[in-house]
Amino acid sequence: MLEIENISRHFNARPVLQDVSLRLAPGDYVAIVGESGVGKSTLLNLIAGLDRPDGGRLVLDGSDYSTLDEDALTHLRRDKLGFVFQAFHVLPHLTVRQNVALPLWLQGVDGLAADGPAQQLLDAVGLGERAGSWPRELSGGEMQRVAIARALVHRPRLVLADEPTGNLxxxxxxxxxxLLGERIREAGAIGILVTHSLEAAATADRVLRLTAKGLVG
Known part of the structure; x- marks a missing residue:
């Protein structure tokens, strides 16, 4: 369960988010839309533990992580969160399989033990035969599928996607x-898609609009 309770964030005394609340259960996949500057990226950074709220609580699986120190937040992101970015962030010096296996390596899983789950995810996203390829040999759509496989390989509790089709x-x-929605639902993860595109948002199970008064929908 992810619980966002009355989250607020200010920059230079200017309120960007005020009293934003949301509760999501495993298997929930929601899209968050809103006008530019309304605070979508700020909200995503707070949920990801990359920024800290000025007020409110962020609770994942019963644990408030808004007050954790940096080391604890790093471990939480490593173990429980998966990220899909607009710019892919596929590492050019690693093969496709190695890119997908990276979250498992960071958890201490050795190379051979990580190869199996990585290959399974690549098979699932239709890139099994490209496991030994280099990122420079892939199309944009293929690299984004690699990013999805990488985000899911360690079975995260929470998957965050930031404009994942912006470059496609x-x-x-x-x-x-x-593919993203299908994999989130099959894994029983909580999925949050942040996008400016109403068409992209419509692929989620529920669409929420971020306004000055909070999340609506």
């Missing part, structure tokens, strides 16, 4: 969104 053409973007 419409056809590849639609495929990536369908």
């Amino acid at each position: 053409d419409p056809a590849n973007g639609a495929k990536v969104l369908a």
